[in-house]
Amino acid sequence: MRTRFILSETWTSLRQNVSMILSVMLVTFISFLFIGASGLMQAQVTKAKGDWYDQVEVVAWLCPDGTSQAASCASGKAPTQQEIVDIEDLIHQELGDVVSKITYVSRKDFYKNTFLKQYPNGVYEGRTLTAADMQDSLRLKLTDPTKYQAVSEVLSGRTGIEEVVDQRQIFDPVFNVLNKATVVTVVLASVMIVVAILLTGTTIRMSAASRRNETEIMRLVGASNWTIRLPFILEGVFASFLGSLLACGALSGIVKAFITDGLATSVQWMPYIDQKTVWFMAPAIVLGAMALSALASAISLRRYLKA
Numbered sequence: 656m657r658t659r660f661i662l663s664e665t666w667t668s669l670r671q672n673v674s675m676i677l678s679v680m681l682v683t684f685i686s687f688l689f690i691g692a693s694g695l696m697q698a699q700v701t702k703a704k705g706d707w708y709d710q711v712e713v714v715a716w717l718c719p720d721g722t723s724q725a726a727s728c729a730s731g732k733a734p735t736q737q738e739i740v741d742i743e744d745l746i747h748q749e750l751g752d753v754v755s756k757i758t759y760v761s762r763k764d765f766y767k768n769t770f771l772k773q774y775p776n777g778v779y780e781g782r783t784l785t786a787a788d789m790q791d792s793l794r795l796k797l798t799d800p801t802k803y804q805a806v807s808e809v810l811s812g813r814t815g816i817e818e819v820v821d822q823r824q825i826f827d828p829v830f831n832v833l834n835k836a837t838v839v840t841v842v843l844a845s846v847m848i849v850v851a852i853l854l855t856g857t858t859i860r861m862s863a864a865s866r867r868n869e870t871e872i873m874r875l876v877g878a879s880n881w882t883i884r885l886p887f888i889l890e891g892v893f894a895s896f897l898g899s900l901l902a903c904g905a906l907s908g909i910v911k912a913f914i915t916d917g918l919a920t921s922v923q924w925m926p927y928i929d930q931k932t933v934w935f936m937a938p939a940i941v942l943g944a945m946a947l948s949a950l951a952s953a954i955s956l957r958r959y960l961k962a
Contacts (some may be wrong), residue, residue, distance in 0.1 A: 683898025856955030
């Protein structure tokens with residue numbers, strides 16, 4: 656009987672306070688949209704770092720045929736196979752404790768397996784490039800990626816080597832931008848959470864005030880404090896539930912429109928989050944919104960009803 660009464664009171668409250676329900680739903684939607692966005696951005700950073708840093712290498716670009724700005728390539732010719740073997744022997748001798756693996760990548764393999772994946776059809780800055788425009792390289796896997804400087808000191812300026820590049824120098828600026836964007840969204844989400852708590856509490860208190868006579872009658876006939884409060888708390892929880900579902904749906908739409916159907920089709924060399932990431936976060940968003948609403952409502956009603 657008590658459960659039926661509470662549910663009946665909750666339904667009555669929902670019908671009589673549609674505008675208040677909408678306000679709680681919208682503020683929950685906006686708040687948890689920011690929270691979800693910050694979570695997705697951090698998931699993107701983590702995914703990219705996990706895929707890239709596991710494969711991060713130091714690349715020793717060998718001299719190309721033709722002109723080069725590097726003094727070590729003054730001959731204008733690419734190193735022969737014997738010269739490449741000599742460079743590999745040098746790495747084993749002087750960097751054996753730093754370099755765990757050496758992989759030779761020919762210009763043809765680089766063009767086929769790397770360049771064409773980043774630039775479909777081989778078009779780069781308005782030009783169509785072929786394998787002949789690429790360079791041979793040595794890919795060095797380090798035992799400790801932070802020891803790049805030791806490799807650079809040994810190989811930079813060596814005859815046959817045009818440039819030594821640490822791939823982390825390419826990735827780190829991207830991660831820095833993403834991390835800063837994540838911080839901004841976290842700050843905005845924190846502000847919106849405070850707003851959500853205040854608005855939810857105020858809205859539920861106004862709902863209780865509009866039915867003050869009913870709550871007083873319930874108190875007089877011996878209803879417990881929780882019996883009086885629970886319909887209003889459920890009202891806020893229901894509104895937050897709807898708002899959090901809208902936030903999850905919006906996040907799913909954003910990922911599909913801007914990542915799956917956008918960036919993922921034009922910039923194919925980066926690993927991206929997908930719909931699985933959104934739905935993995937969805938339960939936490941929904942439960943978090945409902946718990947936050949229940950807490951804000953309980954605190955507000957406790958003060959209002961002076962239990």
